[in-house]
Amino acid sequence: MTTETENLCPICAFGPLRVGTSDHGERLNLTCPRCGKFTITQTVARTLDERQLATKLSAWIRNRNEQGAKIPEISTATIKNIIDCFPTLSVIDKQAILLEIFGRRSKYPGSSVSFDSNLDFPLIWGENANELDFHLRTLMARSLIQAGDQLKAAAGQGPPEYMLTAAGWSHLDEVNRPRSISTQAFVAMSFDTTLRSAWRKGIEPAIIRSGYRPFRTDAQPSLDRIDVQIMAEIKRSHLVVADVTLQRPGVYFEAGYAIGLGIPVYWCVRKDDLQNVHFDTRQYNHIVWENPDDLCVQLHDFIYAVSGPSTAI
Numbered sequence: 001m002t003t004e005t006e007n008l009c010p011i012c013a014f015g016p017l018r019v020g021t022s023d024h025g026e027r028l029n030l031t032c033p034r035c036g037k038f039t040i041t042q043t044v045a046r047t048l049d050e051r052q053l054a055t056k057l058s059a060w061i062r063n064r065n066e067q068g069a070k071i072p073e074i075s076t077a078t079i080k081n082i083i084d085c086f087p088t089l090s091v092i093d094k095q096a097i098l099l100e101i102f103g104r105r106s107k108y109p110g111s112s113v114s115f116d117s118n119l120d121f122p123l124i125w126g127e128n129a130n131e132l133d134f135h136l137r138t139l140m141a142r143s144l145i146q147a148g149d150q151l152k153a154a155a156g157q158g159p160p161e162y163m164l165t166a167a168g169w170s171h172l173d174e175v176n177r178p179r180s181i182s183t184q185a186f187v188a189m190s191f192d193t194t195l196r197s198a199w200r201k202g203i204e205p206a207i208i209r210s211g212y213r214p215f216r217t218d219a220q221p222s223l224d225r226i227d228v229q230i231m232a233e234i235k236r237s238h239l240v241v242a243d244v245t246l247q248r249p250g251v252y253f254e255a256g257y258a259i260g261l262g263i264p265v266y267w268c269v270r271k272d273d274l275q276n277v278h279f280d281t282r283q284y285n286h287i288v289w290e291n292p293d294d295l296c297v298q299l300h301d302f303i304y305a306v307s308g309p310s311t312a313i
């Protein structure tokens with residue numbers, strides 16, 4: 001049974017909003033103008049006291065909504081994987097994301113796009129409205145956007161509007177030319193909890209130290225559903241790290257897709273699982289690791305030797 005109450009968003013405190021509850025009041029279903037559509041269990045909502053976590057979770061949900069993914073379900077079962085997927089973004093990364101949103105939302109070159117800073121800052125993984133305003137001002141100073149239709153805003157009919165400049169459009173073109181200037185490293189691996197430290201202490205720091213930005217999806221790699229979003233992320237990555245430990249078919253699929261695109265794949269496997277490595281991929285050199293620290297050192301050295309440090313800006 002679903003009931004409705006008026007409440008503040010349990011993540012970003014926006015409100016009051018109409019909040020639906022199910023599972024005897026344990027699960028909240030809501031649409032927040034800032035975070036987007038999601039469901040969350042009361043148990044997890046109560047643990048969101050850490051401000052940093054709430055801001056990032058809000059950004060994660062909003063970005064999932066923006067990508068048209070299915071409604072995110074936040075529960076004790078999913079929260080750890082979700083937190084693992086929070087990206088570490090530089091100022092330039094955030095401006096690149098903002099520019100991409102401009103590209104997506106512009107109906108045609110010269111059309112205006114508006115942002116409501118107070119509601120839209122999670123789109124760029126921002127802390128608050130001021131941060132989004134800062135990035136908008138900086139994109140203007142970089143001549144990548146300019147003021148758009150000012151009439152509506154002047155008449156008090158909405159937030160300020162902006163449009164991409166010619167330089168902004170060509171910047172987007174260059175970024176979308178895959179790989180050459182991408183710093184993204186796509187990580188394909190099992191989400192099993194026994195591999196958490198392999199990710200946290202092994203793969204993630206190895207990639208960051210090599211100058212790349214690790215990207216791990218929050219979805220378990222699957223063979224029955226080819227996720228278009230995941231394929232797009234692989235396509236725009238400079239390299240792929242595939243850890244085949246636990247032998248998930250989805251990891252092989254994602255790595256195979258990258259090979260087909262000519263993207264270098266770094267194969268890894270935990271020593272005790274080496275004998276199970278799929279026949280077809282035994283021809284590839286695998287990083288055989290025994291613990292996360294050892295994985296970190298080997299992977300970093302391998303990426304550094306083969307792909308070199310990232311030179312993209």
Ligand SMILES: [Zn+2]
Pocket residue numbers: 009010011012013014032033034035036058
């Ligand atoms: Zn919210």
